[in-house]
Amino acid sequence: MAGTDKTQASPDGASPAVVLVNPQLGENIGTAARAMANFGLRDLLIVDPRDGWPNERALKAASGADWIIKDAQIHATLDDALKGFNHVYATTARPRGMVKEVMTPEQAGRDMHQRIGRGEKLALLFGRERWGLNNDEVSLADIIVTAPVNPAFASLNIAQAVLLVGYEWYKHDAKTLGQSTPELPALDGPGLQTPDTRPATKDELYGFFHHIESELDQAGFFKTPEKKPGMIRNMRNLFARAELTEQEVRSLRGMVSSLTRAHLKRKQKVEE
Amino acid sequence: MAGTDKTQASPDGASPAVVLVNPQLGENIGTAARAMANFGLRDLLIVDPRDGWPNERALKAASGADWIIKDAQIHATLDDALKGFNHVYATTARPRGMVKEVMTPEQAGRDMHQRIGRGEKLALLFGRERWGLNNDEVSLADIIVTAPVNPAFASLNIAQAVLLVGYEWYKHDAKTLGQSTPELPALDGPGLQTPDTRPATKDELYGFFHHIESELDQAGFFKTPEKKPGMIRNMRNLFARAELTEQEVRSLRGMVSSLTRAHLKRKQKVEE
Numbered sequence: 069m070a071g072t073d074k075t076q077a078s079p080d081g082a083s084p085a086v087v088l089v090n091p092q093l094g095e096n097i098g099t100a101a102r103a104m105a106n107f108g109l110r111d112l113l114i115v116d117p118r119d120g121w122p123n124e125r126a127l128k129a130a131s132g133a134d135w136i137i138k139d140a141q142i143h144a145t146l147d148d149a150l151k152g153f154n155h156v157y158a159t160t161a162r163p164r165g166m167v168k169e170v171m172t173p174e175q176a177g178r179d180m181h182q183r184i185g186r187g188e189k190l191a192l193l194f195g196r197e198r199w200g201l202n203n204d205e206v207s208l209a210d211i212i213v214t215a216p217v218n219p220a221f222a223s224l225n226i227a228q229a230v231l232l233v234g235y236e237w238y239k240h241d242a243k244t245l246g247q248s249t250p251e252l253p254a255l256d257g258p259g260l261q262t263p264d265t266r267p268a269t270k271d272e273l274y275g276f277f278h279h280i281e282s283e284l285d286q287a288g289f290f291k292t293p294e295k296k297p298g299m300i301r302n303m304r305n306l307f308a309r310a311e312l313t314e315q316e317v318r319s320l321r322g323m324v325s326s327l328t329r330a331h332l333k334r335k336q337k338v339e340e
Numbered sequence: 341m342a343g344t345d346k347t348q349a350s351p352d353g354a355s356p357a358v359v360l361v362n363p364q365l366g367e368n369i370g371t372a373a374r375a376m377a378n379f380g381l382r383d384l385l386i387v388d389p390r391d392g393w394p395n396e397r398a399l400k401a402a403s404g405a406d407w408i409i410k411d412a413q414i415h416a417t418l419d420d421a422l423k424g425f426n427h428v429y430a431t432t433a434r435p436r437g438m439v440k441e442v443m444t445p446e447q448a449g450r451d452m453h454q455r456i457g458r459g460e461k462l463a464l465l466f467g468r469e470r471w472g473l474n475n476d477e478v479s480l481a482d483i484i485v486t487a488p489v490n491p492a493f494a495s496l497n498i499a500q501a502v503l504l505v506g507y508e509w510y511k512h513d514a515k516t517l518g519q520s521t522p523e524l525p526a527l528d529g530p531g532l533q534t535p536d537t538r539p540a541t542k543d544e545l546y547g548f549f550h551h552i553e554s555e556l557d558q559a560g561f562f563k564t565p566e567k568k569p570g571m572i573r574n575m576r577n578l579f580a581r582a583e584l585t586e587q588e589v590r591s592l593r594g595m596v597s598s599l600t601r602a603h604l605k606r607k608q609k610v611e612e
Contacts, residue, residue: 217379232507284598316578327596
């Protein structure tokens with residue numbers, strides 16, 4: 069299936085960003101960039117690349133998809149990388165023991181088009197070579213994407229995972245672009261009606277997480293330190309699932325502030 | 341997307357054979373075999389491999405899909421390799437100037453299942469690294485399969501082409517068989533994973549609503565009485581959207597109780 073037509077431009081328009089979390093080999097960053105280019109994905113973010121950046125091997129392995137490597141953004145942490153995004157998909161080999169929506173790449177491709185059509189900014193997370201994404205990283209995502217793979221031979225490398233998700237994205241793109249009047253996608257998915265507001269950014273959401281977690285910490289909610297990470301993860305999953313709007317995040321912060329003052333108010337009433 | 345469950349057998353039943361025509365590098369034969377294993381394809385035929393056979397590099401690059409390499413059949417010519425097949429698909433980067441039916445991998449996946457179901461023997465042809473299949477080779481096929489790829493960056497290597505066609509084959513396989521991939525989410529909508537818990541009943545959910553609303557009321561959260569019904573509605577919507585589990589409802593109630601005591605704790609600390 070070789071054969072590139074250099075006279076053709078890459079498809080324009082918004083597309084999901086690819087976020088590689090802690091990749092170990094430059095070669096894999098390069099081949100992932102190639103797979104991105106195959107399917108019209110442009111924005112690459114790399115979190116904590118093991119061998120530093122820039123990486124000559126990544127550029128070499130990209131064999132032609134240089135612009136993706138050269139424009140890649142490097143971030144120290146995943147939190148930081150995700151700040152500007154509205155909706156995040158985590159690719160995993162199989163669904164984790166987490167209460168989170170699970171989609172096939174096909175369903176995700178459809179979902180991404182609906183959301184991009186509504187102006188949302190999307191990120192696709194891919195884990196490190198040996199063991200993928202850890203639970204904390206997955207908990208930052210809204211959706212888990214798992215490809216149907218032969219369970220007896222399920223291992224896909226990073227570039228292959230990017231290839232399958234990119235393919236499903238581009239497939240829907242190609243179908244849409246083929247029409248002379250691209251119609252807006254129907255809101256029949258897990259779509260959100262957002263009158264007078266907009267989906268919260270991850271930055272706003274994480275701000276709320278930090279707020280409620282520090283208040284709960286002070287309130288002694290986390291009784292056993294060993295259980296704290298799991299409790300926080302579950303809480304984050306729960307709120308991530310609600311796909312909060314910016315206004316709702318503000319309301320939730322208001323509630324937390326109110327509740328932490330509740331006892332004081334009650335005390336005052338008794339004293340009056 | 342790493343993670344192989346060694347206890348699971350590969351899906352049984354008939355599947356299309358992969359025919360690599362005149363491949364040049366052993367590595368590419370090996371990675372193609374891996375991609376086959378990912379999607380339950382077993383039969384590999386190799387026509388005139390440049391570097392002879394057996395090929396140690398092919399075995400090494402297969403990283404685990406050894407049985408495919410070891411059982412591979414070698415043929416001197418494509419004519420000879422195709423003798424036992426009923427229907428042949430040729431993968432090409434773009435439709436040739438040939439009067440022949442062209443399918444996407446998705447359409448081919450569906451077509452293959454129908455034909456396998458009728459007992460036909462199918463072969464998928466993949467060309468050599470540099471220039472794919474020549475016109476004579478394509479003319480031996482019944483169908484041309486071309487993946488929708490960014491025309492400005494259309495080059496896929498052999499393993500990637502096998503991966504996409506194998507993926508589309510297995511996708512339909514998984515849908516049809518169902519039982520071979522028990523971890524596959526429901527196909528009619530995004531599924532929700534609920535480990536060790538169950539969806540909350542409305543009774544439990546409303547109990548939480550009453551709890552948080554009465555606490556917020558006491559805390560003076562609802563400053564203007566006219567706005568209170570709308571604020572409550574918004575809050576209920578937000579939590580309803582998360583489709584809470586029974587365990588999460590209990591956690592949320594615990595958080596509310598904790599937060600209402602937070603101020604007290606803080607005060608105590610100051611006084612100590």
